[in-house]
Amino acid sequence: MNDFSTAAVLYNDEGDAATAALWHTATELRRLGFHLGGLLNPLDNQGRHINSRLVSIADGVEFSIFQNLGSGSSGCKLDGGRLAAAGAAVRDAVQAQADLVFINKFGHAEIENRGLLAEYLAAAAAGIPVLTTLPCAYLNDWRNFCGGEGVELAADADAITAWALAAIAERRGAGI
Secondary structure, three states, X not given: OOOOOEEEEEEOOXXXXXXXXXXXXXXXXXXXXXXXXXXXXXXXXXXXXXOOEEEEOOOXXXXXXXXXXXXXXXXXXXXXXXXHHHOHHXXXXXXXXXXXXXXXXXXHHHHOOOOOXXXXXXXXXXXXXXXXXXXXXXXXXXXXHHOOOOEEEOOOHHHHHHHHHHHHHHHXXXXX
């Protein structure tokens, strides 16, 4: 058995279907009584994910993670301090030994050893399965991060939920 299970839902577009599939999985797992934590981007009324905000899976608290750089700015809008504050939702889930943790995306910030990378590593150290989304452009970086052990999934809610249930069962079978 692996000490840690992680899966990424791959996408080539904006990631709306991948995010929606993770929300579906979170809803189903919660319905089944599992203890979940982590962060996902909320969805708007048209089913598009909102990049500028994160929502705690555990309690619904929303976090704004972008800074206002003003019109015409081409710099990175991600506010590292706000993202670190939001990351408390993941750290709390790890501390509470959640059955599964969601992290909205493995992306550019994590590749640069920023973003929610420390939270990924904390979940790994605790043996907690993690589900995330992954832009296909970062697939090689993801594979390097996971040492070839990460699972890659399509945006199929049923398949994602099945993976999550198996990962939780494997962890529980190991007595964790």
